[in-house]
Amino acid sequence: MSWDELVAGALVGTARRAPVEPTAEGALGEVLSGLDPADPEGTLLAAGAVLGLYRQAGRRLSVHAVPLQEPSPTEGRHSCSEAAADRLHSILNGPFRAVLGEWLALLATVDRLVPPDRLPGLLDAATANPRLRASTVAVGGERGRWLAGRNPRWAWAGGGSTPDTTHPDSIRAWATGSAASRRLLLARMRASDPGAARELLESTWATETPEDRAAFVAVLTTRLSMDDEPFLEGALDDRRKEVRQAAAQLLWRLPESRLGQRMAERSEPLVRTSTLPDQVDPAMVRDGVVVKPPVGQGERAWWFLQLVAATPLRTWGDPAALVTKADLLLRQAWAAAAARQRDEAWALALLGAGGVDEPALLGAVPHDRAVALALDRISSAGLTPAVLDLLDHCPVPWGPELSGAVVDRLGTAVKRQGRPDAEAVALRAKMADLAARLDPSVTVRTTAELAECTGWWSDVVSWFCDLLAFRADMGEELRP
Amino acid sequence: MPTWTAERVESLAPDAPSISAARSVASPRLWSSAGHDDRAVWGQCRGYLAAVDLVDTAFSCNCPSRKIPCKHALGLLLLWSSWPEAVPPTPSPPWVDDWLAVRAKRAARAPVATLPVDPEARARRVAGRVARIGAGLEELDLWLRDLVRQGLASAQSRPFSYWDDVAARMVDAQAPGAGSQVRRMAGIVRSGDGWPGRLLVQAGRLHLLAQAWLRFDDLPPALQADLRTVAGWSWTGEEVLAGATPVRDHWQVVGKAVVEEERFRIQRTWLLGATNGRSALILDFTAPSAAAPAGPTVGTEVDADLAFFPGSWPQRALISTVHDEAGSIGAWHGSATFEEALAVHATALAANPWLDRLPMVVSDVEPVERDNGWWARDSTGAVVRLRLEDDGWWMLVAVSGGRPVGLAGEWQDGVLRPLSVWADRRSVPLP
Numbered sequence: 001m002s003w004d005e006l007v008a009g010a011l012v013g014t015a016r017r018a019p020v021e022p023t024a025e026g027a028l029g030e031v032l033s034g035l036d037p038a039d040p041e042g043t044l045l046a047a048g049a050v051l052g053l054y055r056q057a058g059r060r061l062s063v064h065a066v067p068l069q070e071p072s073p074t075e076g077r078h079s080c081s082e083a084a085a086d087r088l089h090s091i092l093n094g095p096f097r098a099v100l101g102e103w104l105a106l107l108a109t110v111d112r113l114v115p116p117d118r119l120p121g122l123l124d125a126a127t128a129n130p131r132l133r134a135s136t137v138a139v140g141g142e143r144g145r146w147l148a149g150r151n152p153r154w155a156w157a158g159g160g161s162t163p164d165t166t167h168p169d170s171i172r173a174w175a176t177g178s179a180a181s182r183r184l185l186l187a188r189m190r191a192s193d194p195g196a197a198r199e200l201l202e203s204t205w206a207t208e209t210p211e212d213r214a215a216f217v218a219v220l221t222t223r224l225s226m227d228d229e230p231f232l233e234g235a236l237d238d239r240r241k242e243v244r245q246a247a248a249q250l251l252w253r254l255p256e257s258r259l260g261q262r263m264a265e266r267s268e269p270l271v272r273t274s275t276l277p278d279q280v281d282p283a284m285v286r287d288g289v290v291v292k293p294p295v296g297q298g299e300r301a302w303w304f305l306q307l308v309a310a311t312p313l314r315t316w317g318d319p320a321a322l323v324t325k326a327d328l329l330l331r332q333a334w335a336a337a338a339a340r341q342r343d344e345a346w347a348l349a350l351l352g353a354g355g356v357d358e359p360a361l362l363g364a365v366p367h368d369r370a371v372a373l374a375l376d377r378i379s380s381a382g383l384t385p386a387v388l389d390l391l392d393h394c395p396v397p398w399g400p401e402l403s404g405a406v407v408d409r410l411g412t413a414v415k416r417q418g419r420p421d422a423e424a425v426a427l428r429a430k431m432a433d434l435a436a437r438l439d440p441s442v443t444v445r446t447t448a449e450l451a452e453c454t455g456w457w458s459d460v461v462s463w464f465c466d467l468l469a470f471r472a473d474m475g476e477e478l479r480p
Numbered sequence: 481m482p483t484w485t486a487e488r489v490e491s492l493a494p495d496a497p498s499i500s501a502a503r504s505v506a507s508p509r510l511w512s513s514a515g516h517d518d519r520a521v522w523g524q525c526r527g528y529l530a531a532v533d534l535v536d537t538a539f540s541c542n543c544p545s546r547k548i549p550c551k552h553a554l555g556l557l558l559l560w561s562s563w564p565e566a567v568p569p570t571p572s573p574p575w576v577d578d579w580l581a582v583r584a585k586r587a588a589r590a591p592v593a594t595l596p597v598d599p600e601a602r603a604r605r606v607a608g609r610v611a612r613i614g615a616g617l618e619e620l621d622l623w624l625r626d627l628v629r630q631g632l633a634s635a636q637s638r639p640f641s642y643w644d645d646v647a648a649r650m651v652d653a654q655a656p657g658a659g660s661q662v663r664r665m666a667g668i669v670r671s672g673d674g675w676p677g678r679l680l681v682q683a684g685r686l687h688l689l690a691q692a693w694l695r696f697d698d699l700p701p702a703l704q705a706d707l708r709t710v711a712g713w714s715w716t717g718e719e720v721l722a723g724a725t726p727v728r729d730h731w732q733v734v735g736k737a738v739v740e741e742e743r744f745r746i747q748r749t750w751l752l753g754a755t756n757g758r759s760a761l762i763l764d765f766t767a768p769s770a771a772a773p774a775g776p777t778v779g780t781e782v783d784a785d786l787a788f789f790p791g792s793w794p795q796r797a798l799i800s801t802v803h804d805e806a807g808s809i810g811a812w813h814g815s816a817t818f819e820e821a822l823a824v825h826a827t828a829l830a831a832n833p834w835l836d837r838l839p840m841v842v843s844d845v846e847p848v849e850r851d852n853g854w855w856a857r858d859s860t861g862a863v864v865r866l867r868l869e870d871d872g873w874w875m876l877v878a879v880s881g882g883r884p885v886g887l888a889g890e891w892q893d894g895v896l897r898p899l900s901v902w903a904d905r906r907s908v909p910l911p
Binding site: 003006007010011012013014015016041042044045046047048049050052053056057058059061062063064065069070071072083086087090093094095096116117119120121143146147150151443444447451466467469470472473 | 486496497499500501503504505506507509510526562624625628629630631632633634676677680681683684685687688691818819822825826829830833846848850855857860861862863864871874875877878879881882883894903908
């Protein structure tokens, strides 16, 4: 009698079907023969126990004969320390998730990898936040790529290790990948070989969807050069407005472009004669000029602003001599141009002349000058909303001096009694950004300075201090 | 020197956010007048005074947090483990002395089990309980017979109370273990394909228990102990320590599983003797809201004496003496194949047919995906099915990198639940 028959009998019940007497060979048979046939329920239960145990103890495993899988390639770099790996775990599972980008960047600077057991958590985090994907791929190593290739959810991080346009993996990924993984592939390729990346894009340009075309043009921001100009000039005639706009915005950054020359021809007479344009023609629209002004701005001033901002700055001459004589509208336009064209001389002249509200200019000056300028503004104006805006554009690292100045001002602000004013509200809203960018060396000072804060500040200050301390420890674990 | 690793400290946290919060305060710059001695570690963080009793593991902090331990107490321990120089050995301040004194006084007042050992009275108590459990199991056997008379098919339409009422009667009869085995039957009925076979085995095992109990007094002590274990009649720590010969080895902590029961949480910690190859199970019971019991950390090995609970295949044990503190596991002592591991299981089942969950430690297996399921394959190509959550599976795959790894876990119903993976000379616990 087989096991299946025994179970079938048990399902129906002894009341309806008398159980077949269980028999077997050998020692098992001996045990079963000891059961009492006069007691059908007891026999059934005992046989169930005995045969079940027999089957359990003698379990045979099935054999899986599929050839071995391709293992992950050997890793060239070392994993980070256990303390750093634990830090990643607490970033992913704690309140300070926002510092993940900084942690990944620090890890890349010391040329270490995320240990394999932490990869799934990191890949999930970067799946949810595409801005972290490139840095995740950088510190995931061979194991990260191998692992991502096995889980469709992480497909964006899979694929070949060196993005090479001639590599079959790249060609396949470009031809068949998802929109997100293609964008990442193009971005990685653009970073290593800008020309090859653009050529790859051109090879399939005609068949891309409008959404993809606009996104791919934006990827060309990385390592943009005059080599891209012919392609971008062509994209100005795209059927889709978003694509045209994206192409124009990149060309505004290239003073040598044909678009730049056309803009110079348009704006030079206007500036020379101090007049505003009285119309926008289709050629201007093709070059990215937007007809409708933002709320609160006159349309002619708006057009003027756009034309001058897209004009190569060398059209005008020596900035030191010019900016002091220019009116505010012209200065604004030049400031926008200097930020886009990353023109250091113009940026410094405009920042020195004052009156220009263009925080993006900080991006056009050397890092130490930007930090010095921000420090200067804090000393003269304090942490006003405008200065906070400027700090938004001040590149990290801020260094101990600027960070210390921010903390001193914060210390004053958080002790101020009475009803919080608009400035305090704006500052409180910026605390998270500040805590993420201040140099962690000011942690001790911060704790001392902010200890006496008023009740309205206390929860945000405590969180602020915790985050700074967290970042300080994080930096110590990943010191080069 | 701090004897508490960061992982041990984290295992004390009441929840995951507490760990992050503790890390954020575990920084030397936030602490003043921190120190430690043999009894305690203490310090001040932003105006809060935190201390930890190292001997009885208790926490004190004057912060408003309701969590025990709070982030300051945990942070203090983390600080001590990461920056020992920030928590130097010093004489304890008065507030720590006061706290320890109050604790000592309270402990002295707690009733101490000092019942006079009267062998006759004890024998009467034991005989009484054997009889009570026997009566309960007789009732259970009648119920099992009724179940197979009406047919297992009838079980599918039964409400939960059908099982729960019997389980409750087993608890009344002082056989809570039999009660939870009955509750398990309710789960088997809803467990999908093949449930009638599994239900029949489970019913058979309980029948076997009831039958064996009829002859309790005539059975050898080891078998009596097996029956006591299934019935849920346990031993006190003192009884175990008094009756067992300590087994000393370098015990490797190869896995930890936590299950939430209705009123408490059970933590199962599996140990493997590096020299003797024996496996041992440490059980910890806590209230669901309390901090998880510290216990040894997965991936470490500790030189210790274990006292095994009695039985034909002793498995559950207590750590009676620690000779040397934990270090990392140095070498993996897994079975070479699944076949070899299952042969040990067969021997175990022959000794104690009621064992339903056994440890399995194997070497050189690979995670493989097939038929939409997750499996592990050994060097002979034999495969076993794995029971894992999605995050556990991907961590296993990540750690293996497509190469053979060591695996430790619990074997139950023909499925392996992996608890840790061994690769690159390091053991990683799996979620």
